Amino acid sequence: MKLAVFKLSDDSKQNKFVPYVPASRTLPELTVTAVVLGIILAIVFGAANAYLGLRVGLTVSASIPAAVISMAILRGLFRRNSILENNIVQTMTTAGEAIGAGAVFTLPALFLWHVPVNQGLFIFIVLTGGFLGVFMMVPLRQLLIVKEHEVLPYPEGTACAEVLKSGEEGGNSAKLIGIGLLVGGIFKAVGDGFKLFKxxxxxxxxxxxNAVVGIDTLPALLGVGYIIGPRVAGQMLGGGLLAWIVLIPVISFFGSGGTHAIFPATDPIAKLDAWGIWDGYIRYIGAGAVAVGGLITLVKSLPALFGSLFDTLKGVRAGRGQAQYAIPRTEKDIPRQYVIGGIIAIILIIAFVPVTNVGIIGAVAIAIFGFLFVSVASRIVGVVGSSSSPVSGMTIATLLIVTLVYKATGFTGMKGMVAALVVAAIICTALAVAGDVSQDLKTGYIVGGTPWKQQVAMMIGVVASGSVIGIILILMDNAYHMGSAELPAPKAALMKILAEGVLGGNLPWDLIFIGAAIAITLEFFGLNSLVVAVGIYLPVHVSTPIMVGGFVRYFIDRFSKTDAIREARTDRGTLFASGLIAGESLVGVLIAILIYFGAPIPEEAKIASNLIPFLLFLILAGLLWFVSVKGKKSDV
Incomplete structure (x- = not known):
């Protein structure tokens, strides 16, 4: 990444920019209708992303689907034609997405430790992290969004602005999401609800x-593969194949004559099947690979990190002493005194309120890493997008440093591990929210939104999603059990392993180091070590359907004659794939609710055949292809 990309833009260019809705014009924006719809979508997409993060350790952007849905509802049902209302709705929805990501990447470790959890703890963590993410981004908006408008593209934010500006097509696009949601929900209900097939x-x-290949025939995984594309999906599958048809058979071969268990497994290798070897050994190798892959991603971002800090400080100094003029509507942020007061109040609350017990050390770490990493995340997503932001690497770095400090000060044991995890969870949530609010403010800058209204809307979305995310996690744990093959919670499991390793010293470090060495080797092969490492950590059954979605995307790209046709087909497929993800995720949460309240759910599939679910999944992939390529000629 070239540091030149972070050079401040020319003020003359900045002054020439006129948003879609100019500052002189006022439209309905932060209305009751927009807020109510935004709250609903924030909860829905927060739940969907929580489910997806627990299944595969990945989340997807909600901004464009939310913009399309809001236009369909506000324009189609309520006959409201304010683009700024739609902008508020998508802003609140991305808050739910960010809260879901920040929570499921860290907090499920508490379930894995069997720590008593309650709603108050979850709400406290995600709200403090979410508010810090918004508050710390506010002073950066003028520098990153306004002054560097021509330099930092913020890809998701810019794309969402284009969707909003072409709002007259929102109804047709919303139908694709609705059809995908219905198909994904029905597939999930019939398969995992009524158990008609495996x-x-x-x-x-x-x-x-012990060499095994498999596939989870789930719509959400197909949709994820389509959205992330064949290259990323292929590297993830490569990691799965490395684990299941290389490492597991190797361990099985060399351990076949042993009669004693080798730590951490409790049975001799000769008695373990593929799943037993995966659970006893591969997960630790995968954890080492993911940890080092995340740190490598962070190290590769160091030029951007230092450039970000330098340019941020330079921009702050340049802004001092400037005369204050009448501020246009499109330049009004939340007043600085409220921002600074809010940050100080949150840090003091974290330090002294005995909800989390992180102490002054934890609160200081949150203040330091929060300011440092939020600045970095807000700038990096402007270049590479939210999906490629090294949030995991920054969270891992935070966790390792905080656990080392706690250990040095004698704060160890389970209390120390939980406190370190809470610090990491608050930072992770702040980073996720800051990255998303940066994209949203870019969208608002292009379409002419009022910044302070978007910032308030983001906080409302944080409260809405944060108030229910704990309920969702508890329901999912009761239904599927955190850490199981059905709900591996890969990134949270990694946080657990790292905290235990630093404070407890009871890890199979040889396995961790093997994984670390694999990640380093993968980097020399020119691969994305973090993506491959996630494939190693997860069962290959998860990576395979993602690769099927990647194949569909590949053939769409390969056989589209022009860029315009390819882009139109990809957009249609992305909307349908987003519907598949949302449909399965919401039905998955509904099934968890039914199980929680004791509804009878069959334990075994009525049809034992492997062929039928495989064929049904291929039909679903064919439907994704059909929806993508069979749009109206006017669409392409």
Whole structure:
């Protein structure tokens, strides 16, 4: 990444920019209708992303689907034609997405430790992290969004602005999301609700002991693969194949003659099947690979990190002493005194309120890493987008440093591990929210939104989603159990392993180091070590359907004659894929609610055949292809 990309833009260019709705014009914006719809979508997409993060350790952007849905509802049903209302709705929705990501990447570790949890703890963590993310981004808006408008593209924010500006097409686009939601929900309900067929298919390889390949026939994974594309999906599958048809058979071969258990497994290798070896050994190798892959991602971002801090401080100094003129509507942020007071109040609350017990050390760490990493995240997403922001690496770095400080000060044991995790969870949530609010403010800058109204809307979305995310996590744990093959919670499990390793010293470090060495080797191969490492950590059954979605995307790109056709087809497929993800995720949460309240859910699939679910999944992939390529000629 070239540091030149962070050079401040020319003020003359900045002054020439006129938003879609100019400052002189006022439209309905932070209305009751927009807020109510935004709250609903924030909760819905927060739940969907929480489910997805627990399944595969990935989340997807909600801004464009939210913009499309809001236009369909506000314009189609309520006959309201304010683009700024739609902007408020998508801003609040991305708050739910960010809260879901920040929570599921860290907090499920508490379930894995069997720590008593309650709603108050979850709400406290996500609200403090979410508010810090918004408050710390506010002073950066003038520098990153306004002064560097021509330099930092903020890809998701710019794309969402274009969707909002072409709002007359929102109704047709919303139909694609609605159809995808219905299809994904029905598939999930029939498979995992009524158990008419299996949703996990696997088979061994003849004369190849404990070598297994499989596929989870789930719509959400197909949709994720389509959205992330074949390259990322292929590297993730490569990690899965490395684990399941290389490492597991190797461990099985060399351990076949042993009669004693080798730590951390409790049974001899000769008695373990593929799943037993995965649970006893591969997960630790994968954890080491993910940890080092995340840190490598962070190290590769160091030029951007230092450039970000330098330019941020330069911009702050340049802004001092400037005369204050009448501020246009499109330049009004939340007043600085409220921002500074809010940050100080939150840090003091974290330090002294005995909800989390992180102490002054934890609060100081949150203040330092919060300011440092929020500045970095807000700038980096402006270049590479939210999906490529090294949030995991920054969270891992925070966790490792805080646990080392706690250990040095004698704060160890379970209390020390939980406190370190809480600090990491607050930072992770702040980073996720700051990245998303940066994209939203870019959208607002282009369409002519009022910044302070967007910032308030983001905080309302944080409160709405944060108030229910704990309920969702508890329901999911009761239904599927955190850490199980059905709900591996990969990134939270990694946080647990790292905290235990630093404070407890009871980890199989050889396995961790093997994973770390694999990640380093992958970097020399020119691969994305973090993506491959996630594939190693998760069962190959998860990576396979993601690759199927990647194949569909590849063939869309390959056989589209022009860039315009390819872009139109990709957009249609992305909307349908987003619907698949949302539909399965919401039905998954609904199934968890039914299980929680004791509703009878069949334990075994009525149809034992592996072929039927596989064929149904291929039909679903074919439907995704059909929806993508069979749009109206006017669409392409």
């Amino acid at each position: 949703t996990e298919v696997e088979t061994g390889i003849t004369n190849f002991k």
